[in-house]
Amino acid sequence: MTDVLHGYTLHDLNGLAKSAAITASPSAAGYDDRYDEAWSAIVEHLFTVEQPPTGRDLWYAGLNAVRHAGATDRRHHGASSSGGYNGPTGASDRFAQYWSNTVTHDFSGAVIDRYAAFQIWPQLADIHQQTLLALAAAGDIDGAAVALGVTVRLARQRVSRARAAFRALWHEHETPPPFWHRTHSPVDKAGLKPCGTPAAWSRHKRRGEPVDQACAEANRVYMRQWSRGGPS
Numbered sequence: 001m002t003d004v005l006h007g008y009t010l011h012d013l014n015g016l017a018k019s020a021a022i023t024a025s026p027s028a029a030g031y032d033d034r035y036d037e038a039w040s041a042i043v044e045h046l047f048t049v050e051q052p053p054t055g056r057d058l059w060y061a062g063l064n065a066v067r068h069a070g071a072t073d074r075r076h077h078g079a080s081s082s083g084g085y086n087g088p089t090g091a092s093d094r095f096a097q098y099w100s101n102t103v104t105h106d107f108s109g110a111v112i113d114r115y116a117a118f119q120i121w122p123q124l125a126d127i128h129q130q131t132l133l134a135l136a137a138a139g140d141i142d143g144a145a146v147a148l149g150v151t152v153r154l155a156r157q158r159v160s161r162a163r164a165a166f167r168a169l170w171h172e173h174e175t176p177p178p179f180w181h182r183t184h185s186p187v188d189k190a191g192l193k194p195c196g197t198p199a200a201w202s203r204h205k206r207r208g209e210p211v212d213q214a215c216a217e218a219n220r221v222y223m224r225q226w227s228r229g230g231p232s
Contacts, residue, residue, distance in 0.1 A: 004046070005046055005047060006046065006052035006053065007052065008046060008058070012055070013039065013042055013043065013046070013058070014039075016038075016042055016055060016058050016059050016062060017035055017038040017039040017042055017062055018035065018038075019059060019062075020034075020038035020042070020059055020062030020063040020065075020066060021034035021035040021037075021038045021062070021066060022034075023063055024038075024063050024066035024067050024070065033069075033142075033152070034066045034069075036152070036153075037062070037065045037066045037069045037152075037153065038062030038063065038065060038066050039062070040065065040151075040153055041061045041062045041064070041065030041066075042058045042059075042061055042062040044061070045057065045058055045061035046058060047198070047199040048199050069153075069156065072141075072156060072160075073140075073141065116170060120166060120169045120170060123169055124162070124165055124166065124169070125165065127158070127162075128158075128161065128162035128165050128166070129162075130148065131144070131148065131155075131158040131159055131161075131162040132159070132162050132163075132166070134147040134148050134155075135159055141155050141156055141159065144159065195212055195214050195215050196214035196215060196217075196218050197215070197218050198215075198218050198219050198222040200215045200218070201215040201216065201218060201219035
């Protein structure tokens with residue numbers, strides 16, 4: 001079988017993606033989506049690390065990607081990102097608190113929130129506005145990806161960045177509360193391939209970034225080599 005990289009074949013990667021998708025079944029809805037998430041993460045990990053990864057490393061990369069996607073989807077629908085739905089309405093406490101029609105004589109909070117949102121919207125970059133509008137119109141990440149003409153994985157990344165930009169403007173000049181200020185482990189850039197390599201070209205395309213000349217040329221050379229039977 002054709003060796004993809006570091007001694008792994010397409011058959012190997014397919015098996016790892018299947019295993020990760022099956023193991024993470026409680027975290028996401030459909031098997032096909034879980035498999036796609038796992039496959040993308042496994043291939044990304046394979047092409048971005050300097051040293052040959054173990055099969056366990058690749059498997060965990062796929063598994064963690066599927067679980068993260070599932071948590072993001074649950075959070076988007078108002079459920080706890082670490083578990084099931086809560087409360088009699090089937091939503092998390094914060095979700096129910098925001099959307100429930102509670103009778104109150106003080107409307108200042110709702111008025112201020114809406115006024116702030118109208119002020120923030122024009123300050124968002126066009127790509128963030130387009131992303132949030134697509135998500136609102138479609139109702140889920142899959143539909144937003146179709147509307148934006150990108151992959152589901154890239155759509156999730158764009159939604160995350162758009163929300164982060166909105167939060168930054170919402171809490172400008174103040175400290176956001178803990179449930180608004182979510183942080184993630186920083187990416188270890190030391191293990192990423194530099195520009196001028198096929199892996200860097202793939203990273204730029206995946207993130208929707210401009211592709212520099214060095215990366216474009218490296219990818220062309222790489223594809224020519226594979227079309228002739230693999231790299232020399």
